[in-house]
Amino acid sequence: MTVEAVPSGPVDLDAVDLSDRDWWIGPPSVRYATFAALRRERPFAFFAEPEMPGIPVGPGYWAVTRYADLEAISSQPEVFCSGRGAVSIPDVPADLNEFYGSLISMDDPRHAKIRRIVSKAFTPRMLEQLVDGVRAVVDDVLTRARRTAEAQGGSIDVVTDVAAPIPLRVICDMMGVPEEDRAMVLARSNVILSGGDPELIEDENDPVTAFLLAGMELAGLMERLAAERLERPRSDLTTALVTTEVDGERLSNQEIASFFILLLVAGNETTRNAISQGVLALHEHPDQRARWAADPRLDRTAVEEVVRWTSPVTWMRRTATRDGEVNGHRFREGDKFLLLYAAANRDPAVFRDPEVLDLARDPNPHVGFGSKGPHFCLGAHLARRELAVTFRALLDQLPDLEVTGEPDRLRSSFVNGVKRLPARLGRGR
């Protein structure tokens, strides 16, 4: 068993480069020690932008690591906008915008209007009706994982056999994506959030083409489904996207395609990594795991703590729409800010003993679903529900699950991703 070291000792901030993708596959203890040093010494640290072949390098960005600063920026969307790009440090080339220029990279009033179309489908009440569906998916996935383990001498991969299929099936059910298209959906959303990880895209030197092809293929699926739903509406999200009117207008094809892609990708990648990283966290904290296993009343707070601890989305970007000052930091129009949720989620000014995993932590005002402002995660309830059902089932049905090796981390700063996490079922107990 490995225990994540509590950050201590000096960090040479001059040697730190958050734009170096390889830094993000390094040990989490180094990452969190660096965040702690940045919060203390350079709460607005300036970094040059990462180089991505085929995309012009921009002017650089401020990395925001303190909870209070992050909240101040996030809660002033008219000063710090999303419309110039929220999920990419460089400005997105125009030809990619067709697929990736969605809600998340949009400002009010358009953002608010479009968000309303689907927010109805994500209310706690609507999701209540989904719970049995989520439970059935989780039970089936865990039964299959057990079978896979039996066929493979006890070994499974937490990502492939547990974490990936659960959110994939739930979001595809909600969107009405047919069974036979789901493997493609998973593969393409992996490409879109690969951060250019060479394992996931064909040509490391040409990520733009990979992103473009992935977007085209998902948009092709959307066009097929949209035509079907216009003819025969169903009660799924895709029907809502193609039939709802905003101010008497239907969404444009570009808006529908990018929204469809956003829901599929966000619905998949975030929850998957929360599950994988959560399983790893419980492995590293066996006392907390035992505590949660013994007490289902912990489900509510434990899920929030897993999200705080894992921060599946590391950051979102904002861009200043004018010159100004925020918490003593002067900025210019066009300045980019990276809101590092993973750093704010361990800010000792807000969380007592932030480096301690405490599944009973309450209150827990983490920013794992985003901070103040209109872009707060649309799928927060869905994620909470999926995580609560998944971890309860894991603890009850796979109590013999043991992580047996190191996680293979995704080379991306944006998603706190795990590609593989080897584990064992059924032996040594």
Next chain:
Amino acid sequence: MRVEADLDVCVGSGTCELLAPDVFEVGEDGVVRVLRPQPGQADEDAVRDAVAQCPTGALGLAD
């Protein structure tokens, strides 16, 4: 204590419903409904928490 909600600002995040389910509910139209505008003492802490944590600042308290 009296709870007020600004429905133009609410995005239906449901944070309030999670923290104080007896007082708030996100309705079918995707925005908050205040079930008990004058919550009892037992709910006061949860309501204050919900008001503070609302991501869009759609909730307010009046005496």
